Amino acid sequence: MTSKTAPKIQKKASKKSKKSWRKNTDIEDVEEFLEDQRLEERLGGAFKARKDEDIFMVDKGPEDSPLITRKTRKQLRAEKPLKCFHHLETKGKVADPVGQRTRVKTQQERQNPMLKAQITQKRLGGWKTASEISAHQDRSTALKAKKDQQAERKTRRRTNFDFDLWTETPGDVEKEIIQSDEWLSDTTKRHNLKESGKLTRKVPEDFHRKPSTLTAVSQPHPGESYNPSYKEHQDLMWQAAMVEMKKEKEHLKIEYHTTRMFPSVKDAPTQESWINEMSEGIKELEAAKKEEEETGSDEDVLEEKGEDEELTQRDNKVKTRKQRRKEIQLLAEDKRVRRLKEEKKKNQDVFRTKKFKRTLEAQEKVTQAKMRKRRLQKEAKLSQPAQLSTHKFEEPDLDLKLTEELTGNLRNIRPEGNILADRYNSLKRRNLVETRVPHKNVKNGKKRKRVEKRNYKMPWQKKD
Structure with a gap:
């Protein structure tokens, strides 16, 4: 080449x-x-x-040949590396030109040698970190759950009867076990309860609470009987009298704030009193003159203004470096003194811990008392009708019979009250129905005019 x-x-x-x-x-x-x-x-x-x-290999026999193996295709696939790691494998055999590359050290490698030696010494004595203790507890809990599951798989029948068959059902026991198991997550608990048919819907606390603690049918007063005793009848008469006195008081209250606000005829203003009242404005002029005398003349005011301007001009002079340096030093000294005072106060607060503790206990008692009071008030409201609409609920009049109206037998007595109205008032009293008031169907306060049309009359009804 x-x-x-x-x-x-x-x-x-x-x-x-x-x-x-x-x-x-x-x-x-x-x-x-x-x-x-x-x-x-x-x-x-x-x-x-x-x-x-x-480069070469010697083929000694069919058993030693790598092409013929006794392993199945599934075993070969299991030994084969995953495809997702295929690109991470080093294909070439070329040595890395950079022998020692930069690598981020782990937390253990970056520890101080002295600290590492102390931790090693502690570990020899049995010391463990919080994460290691938590991991050990989780492993032990998982191992216990696994053993319990294996024991349960051996037999599906119940072998541990740790509950009363006559007071509790197995389903309730299983529900308590599922809800009390800390190892299970909320999603797992919800799924198991839903599949078992024992899932309880999560609703607000006051969803099933009644709006009132009053009974549906209240017991009538014994004095309302057709043949009451003297004491019970007098007690009912007294209650009716108190109701009438309360109504009279409300009526007088309205009259006091309307009719009695205005003076009577003898106390009405006359012409002479009106003249005296209208002439009182002259005194204000005299008061204005006195104020001018006290403040002085305009010349004095101008002189004072001139002196003030001179003072402001003197104050606007530029400060020297020495004055500025002295001002900075004073500010720093003031800051240092305030910081020392705060530190001294903190040190003194250490010796006042008992006092602080007593103060906190007193505040806690006051808070508990307020909470108790609010709870009692809330409970008391449940026994009273609430205002659910623009109108308040008013108690109906008592079914009262005067002494001369009592007959002594049920046949001759005149009936009082209405059962339907009593039931409706009970619903309003227990906050189940809002209070309503009938309104008149009158448009613009005018009376409607009725007109008879001749087309709607029959022939014999027509008049010639």
Whole structure:
């Protein structure tokens, strides 16, 4: 392959410069020689420099031949390297020109030798990192789960009866086991519960909570009976009186803020009082004169303004370097003093830990008391009707019978109340239905006019 003759040069080619020499010189045979040499290097070197054992092999028999093997095609495929690592394999056998390349050291290699020696000494005493302890626990948990699974596979029948058959069902026990197992993820638990038909839907806490703690049918007052005792009837009369007094109070409250706001006839303003009230503006003029006397004349004000301008002009002088340096030093000193005070305060706070602890305990008690109060208020609201609309719920009047209306027997007594209205009021009281008020169907407050059309009248209804 070596070239013995000089490279060919094109005829009538320019030889004026080196550029023309490179352009017009044929070096194909040199390129072929170099390419063959690179191929031999990739294949392990030149064949002339190799031994016969590396190139040829002696076929002694059919059993030793690599072409005939007793392995199946599946075994051969398993021994064959994966196709995804095919491009990572080094095809050529050319040595790396750079013997020692730059490589990022691992965390263990970058450790300080003294620190590495300390860790080695600790490990001899049985010390382990948190990740190693966690990995050991995970491996032990996985091994235990694997053993339990193998034991369960031996027999599908239940052999461990660690529950009461009459109080719990096996499905509930399995559900508790699945939910309490820390090794399983949430997705796995949800999947197993769903497949077993024991998955409980996740709903808000107050989804199944009743809007009110009141009973559907409240027990009536004993005084409402057709033949009540004297004490119970008087108690019911007293409650009815209190309701009427409350209504009267509300009515008087409205009257107080409307009618009683205005003066009576004897306290009404007269002509004389109106003149006195309108002439009170002269006093304000006298007050203005007194203010002028106190402030002084305009000349004095101008003199004071001139003095102030002179002072401002004096203050606007440029500071010297000495003054600026002194100002910086004072600021730095002030900053240093404040920092020392803060450090001293921090050091003193160490000796006040007991006081801080008592303060925190007192705050915790106050917080607990507030939480308890809010919880009681929330519970108390459940026993009262809430305002679900623009109108508030008003308790209906008591079904009361006066003393002279009582008959003593059920046959002669006049019935009171309405069962349908009572049921509807119970729904509103328990916050199941919002409170509504009937509205009049009147447009613009005008009464509609009724007109009879003659077309709709029958012949005998028409009048001549």
